[in-house]
Amino acid sequence: MSRTFRFFYAIVTILLAICVSTNAYAIKYSVNVPVLNLRSCKGTNCKIVAKLTSGEIVDVEDNKGTWVKVKTKKGNGYVIKSSLKQQSTESSSEDSSSAFYWIIAIIIIFVIASKSNKDKTNLPAKASEKKNKKSSLYDILDISLEASTDEIKKSYKKLAKKYHPDLNPDKKMAAEQFREINEAYEILMDKQKRADYDASLNEPEEEEYSEEKILLTAGSIQELRGMLAECLNISSRVIQFTHDGNVFVNKQYAYCWRPVERDAARYHPYMKIHWEYYTEICFEYYRPIKPIRVERNTEALETILLTAPDIDSLRILVGMCFNRTEKSVLLATNGQVFVDAEPAWLWRYSDNGYFEYYIPEGDDFDIWFARF
Secondary structure, three states: OOHHHHHHHHHHHHHHHHHHHHHHHOOEEEEOOOEEEEEEEEOOEEEEEEEEEOOOEEEEEEOOOOEEEEEEOOEEEEEEHHHEEEOHHHHHHHHHHHHHHHHHHHHHHHHHHHHHHHHHHHHHHHHHHHHHOOOOHHHHOOOOOOOOHHHHHHHHHHHHHHHOOOOOOOOOOHHHHHHHHHHHHHHHHOHHHHHHHHHHHOOOOOOOOOOOEEEEEEOOHHHHHHHHHHHHOOOHHHEEEEOOOEEEEOOEEEEEEEEEEEEEEEEOOOOOOOEEEEEEEEEEEEEOOOOOOOOOOHHHOOEEEEEEOOHHHHHHHHHHHOOOOHHHEEEOOOOEEEEOOEEEEEEEEOOOOOEEEEEOOOOOHHHHHHOO
8 A cells, every 4th residue: 555545545535534523523413393484584674484294303514592403304594593403312423423523533633643653664674675685687687596598588587688788778677687687697607617507606705793702711621521512412522622712513614723921829828928929821712803704625635632731731631531540641752642652643842822632633533532
């Protein structure tokens, strides 16, 4: 329903209600005498135009003075006011009728107004959706994704003829549509360009956030892995922390991690200086501003398994992972790790001030968990 039609409909409804209510509020009387002369007067010249009998209903239009102007079925004219009796019951019923019509009119106007407001609020949203929604080249040419070369040519000829600027001089958008049709035809007719375009359609859209958000903080990678597994209610075996700062869950990208320094304090009750302040390394799991939603080959990435503040702690942790004592673990100077004289990946000192036990690129992350 257009805005003009709604406005016209509201005006007609109001006028109808006014007419009905005016009719209803015209005071009705009945003739109180056996015979009442209905007169028509022009100046001082009056003549009888009809005879009204007792009980006949009349509508009084002018209730001032001794003579009143009335409407009857026999015509219009003037009668003596004292010869009429007001019909109270009729008046009350007509009043209720008038109120009913006014209520209907108000409801109709309210519905029209609310629909108009709803349309106004929806218009910007629809416009923005249309603006943000980018049509694919297949939609522009009105063809399917599996369309053949002949189908593309056939559709192009049909649309080019329909939107050609020379054939549509009065349509301002014809030139723009014609340009889009030509661009779509040029790309889809080239096999390489079409293959690249089809591949781009399958790429997931990248999310963007206004700021970074820290999700978890822990004292080590293994602690962070356990906390994340508990939050996601999954096994820690499927969580992978790579050396480049990315986190993968079931080999799917799941935000980032990083080491950070923070100030800490220890309390010593038996020392002269009770509080000892120092800097420690902690690990954050966070959501970056622009997460990369691209699948990666996680087997070709370095994976951080354990972190420790010193070399002795790292040896103890590695031994615990293999159910061995620290004496069974050897950390060689060339970066190799041996457990019971068997090679068990690598270790190194990080530039951030902690020790890492890690799997190098090309080794399967799942093999490490398979040992336990």
